Amino acid sequence: MNEHNTVEKMRRMRMNAMANLYHRSITEHLYQDYTLDDFLSMLIDTEWENRQNRNIESLIQRAGFKQAASSSDIDYQAKRGLDKTTFERLLSLNFLQKKENLIITGSSGCGKSFLAQSIGVKACQMLHSTMYYNTARFFDLAKLAKLQGTYYKLIKRIQKTELLILDDFGLANIDQQARNVLMDVIEERHESSSTIIATQIPVASWHGLIGESTAADAILDRIVFSSHRIELEGESFRRKKQLSH
The missing domain is CATH 3.40.50.300 (P-loop containing nucleotide triphosphate hydrolases)
Structure with a gap:
């Protein structure tokens, strides 16, 4: 598997938080003791929280x-x-x-x-x-x-x-x-x-x-x-x- 292609696909799908964490896990050899399910769950939670935070920031900004x-x-x-x-x-x-x-x-x-x-x-x-x-x-x-x-x-x-x-x-x-x-x-x-x-x-x-x-x-x-x-x-x-x- 080409990990860098995977990161690029994530970015093109605007999953930037997930892409950043996945890229760090590859380059810094992180989370190697995680099961596949645990690692996937962490990636999804990171992307979800990032999007929620962006939504909140946008709502606050638009509120005026x-x-x-x-x-x-x-x-x-x-x-x-x-x-x-x-x-x-x-x-x-x-x-x-x-x-x-x-x-x-x-x-x-x-x-x-x-x-x-x-x-x-x-x-x-x-x-x-x-x-x-x-x-x-x-x-x-x-x-x-x-x-x-x-x-x-x-x-x-x-x-x-x-x-x-x-x-x-x-x-x-x-x-x-x-x-x-x-x-x-x-x-x-x-x-x-x-x-x-x-x-x-x-x-x-x-x-x-x-x-x-x-x-x-x-x-x-x-x-x-x-x-x-x-x-x-x-x-x-x-x-x-x-x-x-």
């Missing part, structure tokens, strides 16, 4: 997170009303399986975005498609898509995404066009996928924020009343860091 948020870096000691048991239950992504939503509220700088993105990163690691947007920028993107004739395509992409994160909801004015976009997004995702909304605006103020009564009622009915809630308290983390320097 603004920061590298890891659940291992969450500070549960800070006095902001974040219950560790509750949040770790959310990190299990059971709410994602049930197509439920999550609303994270709190003042500026208390960690809403980080918590939302840490769940998003976890979702990517479990191979769930995820998209992260600053809400105002998302509305601008949707308005541009309407002008370019790609709005339907954007909404369908949003619909198929398993987890949508809308950050800084309500900081920019919601005009009629933005309200229509929000209604389209919420309607398409209702009971078919999960949405996380992070905002400084208390949920009690959303009706007036959204504006037009019928649309506000429809949006609130679909996303608020059956959602999980995290209501953060306390001062801004960023302000505390600035004062400590």
Whole structure:
């Protein structure tokens, strides 16, 4: 058997991790005490893990997170009303399986975005498609898509995404066009996928924020009343860091 031809065939089939390990085993005389079954299993596991890792990296990159948020870096000691048991239950992504939503509220700088993105990163690691947007920028993107004739395509992409994160909801004015976009997004995702909304605006103020009564009622009915809630308290983390320097 020509081992080098085998390596080349693996590479042409894009089994690069398997090819690299097989090549090392030949040139460095490794794994000679392995049975054929054990060696084949190791090659396949190596290729599988490499592809899974590449898929995760791709999902994280496509999600568009603004920061590298890891659940291992969450500070549960800070006095902001974040219950560790509750949040770790959310990190299990059971709410994602049930197509439920999550609303994270709190003042500026208390960690809403980080918590939302840490769940998003976890979702990517479990191979769930995820998209992260600053809400105002998302509305601008949707308005541009309407002008370019790609709005339907954007909404369908949003619909198929398993987890949508809308950050800084309500900081920019919601005009009629933005309200229509929000209604389209919420309607398409209702009971078919999960949405996380992070905002400084208390949920009690959303009706007036959204504006037009019928649309506000429809949006609130679909996303608020059956959602999980995290209501953060306390001062801004960023302000505390600035004062400590």
